Amino acid sequence: MSNENTAGAMPGAKERVVKIIDNVDRLPSLPSIVLALMDVVNSSDSSADDAAKLVGQDPALTSKMIRLANSAFYGIPRSISSVSSAVVILGFNTIRSLVLSASVAKMFDGKHSLDMDRFWKHSVVTAMTAKIIVRHLMSVRMMDPESAFCAGILHDIGKLIFSQYMPEDYDAVCNYAKEKEISLFDAENTLLGINHAQMGKILSDKWSLPLDLEYSLVHHHNPQNAGEASYLVNVIHLADVIAHDLGFGMFDDEVCIAEVEQCRMELKIGTADFDKIVQIIEGSVDKSQEFLSTVIKG
Numbered sequence: 001m002s003n004e005n006t007a008g009a010m011p012g013a014k015e016r017v018v019k020i021i022d023n024v025d026r027l028p029s030l031p032s033i034v035l036a037l038m039d040v041v042n043s044s045d046s047s048a049d050d051a052a053k054l055v056g057q058d059p060a061l062t063s064k065m066i067r068l069a070n071s072a073f074y075g076i077p078r079s080i081s082s083v084s085s086a087v088v089i090l091g092f093n094t095i096r097s098l099v100l101s102a103s104v105a106k107m108f109d110g111k112h113s114l115d116m117d118r119f120w121k122h123s124v125v126t127a128m129t130a131k132i133i134v135r136h137l138m139s140v141r142m143m144d145p146e147s148a149f150c151a152g153i154l155h156d157i158g159k160l161i162f163s164q165y166m167p168e169d170y171d172a173v174c175n176y177a178k179e180k181e182i183s184l185f186d187a188e189n190t191l192l193g194i195n196h197a198q199m200g201k202i203l204s205d206k207w208s209l210p211l212d213l214e215y216s217l218v219h220h221h222n223p224q225n226a227g228e229a230s231y232l233v234n235v236i237h238l239a240d241v242i243a244h245d246l247g248f249g250m251f252d253d254e255v256c257i258a259e260v261e262q263c264r265m266e267l268k269i270g271t272a273d274f275d276k277i278v279q280i281i282e283g284s285v286d287k288s289q290e291f292l293s294t295v296i297k298g
């Protein structure tokens with residue numbers, strides 16, 4: 001962390017960051033249902049029944065899952081009335097995304113300096129975009145689109161720590177970014193000496209997230225550093241930039257670090273393909289409202 005004194009920083013901001021890091025035990029823990037569900041998703045011996053039983057223990061999650069499964073978000077033509085059919089039809093990884101998203105929203109439901117509506121809209125649009133990109137590239141490389149959705153939902157989670165645990169400092173960071181017309185990532189580095197990607201790593205370590213998710217949190221602004229997870233991280237970077245371009249940032253005219261050409265090259269997306277992807281996303285953005293109202297706020 002940098003120790004330089006910078007105009008615009010709140011006095012003591014860097015000390016408050018160190019306090020959060022030193023007291024990592026006080027940051028929210030993943031609920032046991034999410035941990036158990038991750039084990040189920042990762043185990044080759046698991047059945048749909050195992051996942052259904054877990055989710056079924058939580059009435060609020062059960063109702064969210066059934067409502068979302070029947071919404072236009074997934075566009076499933078038949079009606080789904082039980083958790084077990086939702087698991088079978090949507091798949092383990094989709095259930096993991098739903099449960100993780102709902103749990104994270106609940107864990108960070110305190111007072112924030114960031115506009116939470118905008119935060120979650122940005123996260124959900126990034127997640128949907130990432131899923132659409134992966135689907136579009138399926139003939140080039142196989143990846144579960146739902147892993148990209150999950151990474152998209154979580155990619156900026158480090159911002160939630162700043163916004164909930166040091167709201168005044170983060171307000172100053174947002175104002176500094178606006179005033180200097182720089183990205184939040186750069187403003188965080190300057191005023192706090194740490195950025196939301198590094199903060200995301202602290203949560204990822206605490207929660208023992210799988211490596212591909214962790215790398216998406218840590219490297220989404222520097223996809224060139226993502227090593228073995230570079231495919232997914234390039235997807236998340238591109239999805240993040242597209243979400244900003246479509247107006248889904250943390251605030252109006254938020255500056256976003258964009259390495260679009262490099263990412264497109266890595267992912268082998270030509271100009272025509274890229275335009276097509278953006279068009280599909282523009283046509284799907286309305287559906288993000290269903291996810292927000294059912295899973296995040298529901």
Ligand SMILES: [Fe+2]
Pocket residue numbers: 155156196220221
């Ligand atoms: Fe970010």
Ligand SMILES: [Fe+2]
Pocket residue numbers: 122126155156240
């Ligand atoms: Fe983002």
